[in-house]
Structure formats: structure tokens, C-alpha cells
């Protein structure tokens with residue numbers, strides 16, 4: 001276990017950076033940076049491997065207008081021939097300050113009414129130096145009247161929140177480059193900051209910006225649930241590793257979706273109406289709890305290969321089934337304990353996730369650990385045949401794995417212990433701290449699990465993670481008192497999401513029947529490897545033009561699947577592939593199939609025990625909703 005110093009120890013003058021977001025509505029950010037320097041060659045760099053992205057997403061390609069000056073006079077620079085993130089300059093004798101100007105062309109997390117600043121967009125600092133040892137003093141300019149949300153401490157407003165929007169420059173306390181990169185800012189015209197769970201220390205806030213004036217004024221019921229989340233996390237983890245915590249939330253159809261963890265905050269982005277009512281909230285219900293959990297699992301405790309003292313060195317994906325997978329499990333459990341979703345919705349979503357994994361033929365050739373190691377090449381990849389390739393399965397596989405471990409601990413200890421006890425040990429090492437990174441190895445995981453209950457945890461984990469397992473780990477669901485079955489109607493949560501068009505673009509779900517993901521326009525997004533549609537030679541990217549002699553409509557395909565049940569007549573399709581048209585016959589007769597969890601009668605409902613609140617929840621009645629049109 002390595003405990004890393006929280007702050008720069010080197011007694012150096014800080015870099016001074018002024019981030020200018022006044023051009024944010026035009027999707028341009030600017031920075032003025034003053035760097036303390038001494039004579040000789042100097043290599044400066046922008047970040048490459050961004051923590052939490054699990055791949056090299058530093059925006060060097062969007063950084064432009066880079067001009068270095070000394071006393072107002074430009075000096076020459078040259079990019080490094082190998083590391084394209086580095087800029088070389090030579091500092092003349094007697095010079096102690098180098099000024100740099102740079103702009104960043106911003107493509108996401110910005111709209112006409114709001115902006116998110118992830119500082120890597122504007123950072124420039126000495127290369128080949130541990131980033132936690134580089135002190136930096138950040139300041140920020142935003143458009144007049146825009147509010148500011150961040151976990152950074154403002155120095156000119158006695159450190160209080162919300163930060164008054166003076167329309168001038170807000171100066172923040174000196175920090176280091178590692179912490180600054182981890183401390184984003186949201187700003188917007190329609191800004192609200194709400195204090196959460198007042199009895200819990202340290203303080204928690206949710207800062208919200210939106211494109212429409214009313215959206216950022218969150219519903220009282222949702223605020224109560226987020227306060228419940230703060231109390232539930234406090235009860236579950238028994239420690240914290242921040243001095244203040246800010247949920248930063250954008251509500252915009254323009255600025256895009258996001259979920260990025262930080263030690264003292266999280267950057268969360270959903271659609272304009274993402275939290276406007278319980279049905280819109282359902283697909284986003286674990287977003288805040290997932291990113292919040294990362295403050296403990298991922299930011300504070302980090303797999304040793306996923307931490308590097310600079311942002312230039314590759315981060316290794318091994319153990320992401322803990323970093324992301326355990327967070328996936330805990331985020332969903334906390335969402336249910338907080339009321340962000342109901343216990344029934346928790347089970348519905350678990351059924352959908354487990355079915356997806358259990359019908360993923362790629363698991364016949366690729367282990368879960370390999371999906372973690374290959375995270376940086378799987379993220380954002382081509383979705384075609386993704387079930388044969390596998391995606392970032394370490395999230396959902398991890399969820400099933402840690403549910404298996406939790407239910408096993410409960411079973412072996414007669415419900416005296418649970419994974420909650422493990423979290424207090426593993427995530428609470430060192431007690432309460434400010435933002436820190438403490439790395440761990442596989443062996444430490446095993447030791448900590450053994451502190452809760454003695455078992456061959458190394459074999460348990462290796463079997464599930466490193467081995468080829470053609471079927472998903474459904475043991476946790478069964479130890480939880482349920483089993484995964486398929487019915488001819490979707491569960492309530494899937495129906496809610498389908499009705500609101502928030503899932504699969506209004507297409508038809510026939511993944512577990514004929515093995516197609518298909519849009520409302522007939523475009524085939526993916527084909528299940530070895531499924532009936534694959535056997536009929538269909539492929540992702542093709543378009544279904546007709547079903548049983550009629551022009552394609554989603555309902556026609558559903559009717560055809562139902563109609564073929566118990567018959568010997570195949571489903572007839574006409575399919576367009578680029579400029580060719582052909583016919584295909586799907587020989588499938590088992591009707592529609594949708595995953596649900598069904599109670600295993602006569603066994604304890606441990607799953608529902610797990611998702612019960614540990615604290616007394618705050619409840620606010622929702623206003624009745626009109627109609628059923630969402």
C-alpha cells in the first residue's frame with residue numbers, strides 16, 4: 001500500500017492560471033498562464049491520460065493559439081518529436097517568469113447557457129515532474145451573471161458556497177496540478193446550489209446548471225433522495241476522503257451526457273429533462289450514487305496500475321472490475337437505499353443487466369479481466385458485433401461478482417456480516433482524510449475480504465474474473481432469493497423506459513428472441529452472435545425494409561415474432577445492405593423474451609434486505625403527474 005502525499009511539498013512559487021470562460025457560448029476557452037522558470041531548456045506539457053477516463057483523452061488536438069512570451073515578447077517553441085503533448089522552449093538567463101497563452105476548442109460539456117471546465121483543457125506545466133509536486137493558483141472568469149459550482153476553495157469569499165458571481169475574476173486557493181485536474185467547475189446562467197443532508201459533515205452540495213431556466217431548480221423529492229444518498233453513503237462507508245463534496249450536474253440536450261468521478265466532486269451530465277420526473281430519472285437513477293461512490297472507490301483507493309504520478313504515463317486497466325465493477329454494484333445499491341429508484345426497479349434493472357451478460361457470446365473467448373485490461377481500446381469503439389467482441393463488461397460483470405460476494409458473506413456469517421463490513425475496512429483505511437490516493441493490489445483485496453470472513457477469496461475472484469466463463473455469474477441473484485427468467489412481456493422498468501423513448505431510440509427489443517437490436521427506422525444496430533438473426537445471415541448496419549410482406553414498422557416485427565410462436569413458418573424479411581436488397585428467413589418459434597427476476601419461493605429475499613435503507617429516509621411526496629405521455 002502506497003500512501004501518496006496530498007499536496008505539493010516542494011517550496012516553489014505556484015504556477016498562476018487564469019481560465020477565461022467568457023467565450024464559452026462560442027465553445028472557446030482561453031487561458032493565461034504564468035510559470036515560474038529558471039534559465040535553460042524547459043519542457044512543458046498538457047495532460048494525456050486523464051484519470052477516470054481510462055484512456056488517453058487529453059485534448060491536445062483541440063489546444064490552439066499557443067504563444068509563449070517573456071516580458072511581452074514572443075519566444076520560439078518546438079513540439080516534442082515523440083511526445084506530441086510536450087512543448088520545448090529555452091529560457092534566457094535572468095528570466096524567472098514565462099507567460100503562456102492558449103485556447104481550447106471545446107466540443108462537449110458546453111452550451112449557450114452553461115459550461116463545464118475540466119482543467120486539462122487549459123493546463124500547461126513542467127513535464128517529467130510528479131503533478132502533485134507542482135503548486136498552482138487557479139483563477140476563473142465566467143460570463144457576467146453566471147453562477148459557479150466547484151469543490152475548489154474560493155479565497156476571496158471566505159471559502160463559502162455558493163461562490164458569489166461578481167462578474168470579475170474568482171480566485172481559488174493554491175492547490176497542485178494533480179488536485180486541480182481533479183476539481184472541475186460548472187458555470188451557467190441558470191444556476192442553483194442546494195446544501196444536502198445538513199446533519200452530515202463535511203458539507204455536501206449539489207450545483208446545477210441547465211439550458212432552460214426552470215430545470216436547474218430541482219424537484220424537492222429528488223433533492224430529498226440525494227440527501228438520503230449522502231446519509232446512506234455515510235452509513236455504508238463510515239469514512240470520507242474529501243473536505244467538501246459537490247455533485248456538479250448539467251441538464252442539457254446540447255452539452256451531452258457525462259459521469260466523471262473526482263475526489264471532492266463529480267461531473268454529471270444528463271438531458272434537459274433527465275431528472276424532471278421519476279420516469280425520466282429511472283435510466284439516470286444510479287448516476288449520482290455511482291460517481292459519489294468513486295470518491296472512495298477509484299479516487300481514494302486506486303488499483304496500483306491505475307495511478308501514475310504524472311498524466312503522461314499509460315494507466316493500466318487491470319482491476320477495473322473493482323474500480324468500476326464494485327462501484328457499479330454499490331452505486332445501484334445506494335440508489336435503491338436512497339429512493340433514487342425503488343427496490344423493484346433495482347431488481348428490474350439487475351435482470352436486464354444480468355441477461356445482457358448471460359447472452360454475450362464474446363465471453364466464450366475473452367475473460368472479464370481482459371475487458372478491463374483492454375478498457376482503453378474498448379471504450380467508445382465500434383458497436384457492431386459488440387456482443388461477440390465484448391465491451392466494457394467489467395462494470396456489469398463486477399456488479400454481479402460483488403453481489404455474489406455480498407450474498408455469500410451474508411450466507412456464511414448468518415447475516416451477521418456483509419460487504420458493507422468489507423467497504424468499511426477497504427475504503428476506510430486511514431480513517432477520515434482529505435483528498436488522497438491510496439493504491440492497492442489484488443492481494444490487499446483478498447486480505448481485507450478475509451478480515452470479514454475467512455474464505456478462499458483469491459480463488460473466488462480468479463475463477464470469476466480471469467477464467468473464460470461462457471455464462472454470467474448469476475449466483476448472487478440466486479443467493480439473493482431470486483432467479484433470472486424470461487417472460488413474453490418486459491418488466492415495468494423496461495416498459496417505462498421504452499415508452500418514454502429513452503431506450504433504443506424507440507426501436508423493438510428482440511435481443512433475447514430473434515437476436516436483433518433494431519431502431520424504429522429498421523436499422524440494425526447489432527446482431528446476437530449465433531442467434532436466429534445471425535443464422536439468417538443478417539448483419540449490423542443493414543436495414544430491414546419489410547416484415548412478412550409489409551413495409552417495416554416496429555410493431556409489425558413484434559407481431560411477427562409473436563405470430564411465429566409454436567409454428568414452423570419462418571419470419572420473412574426484406575433487408576437492404578448498402579445498395580443491395582435481399583430476403584432473409586428467421587427460423588424462430590419461441591415468441592418474445594424479456595428478462596425479469598422471479599422470486600425463489602421458500603428462500604430469504606436477501607436482495608431486498610441489501611437494498612433497504614440503513615438510515616431513516618427523507619420523503620417528499622411527488623406532485624401528481626398528468627397523463628401518461630412521457
Ligand SMILES: [Zn+2]
Pocket residue numbers: 261290294324327
Ligand atoms: Zn465509474
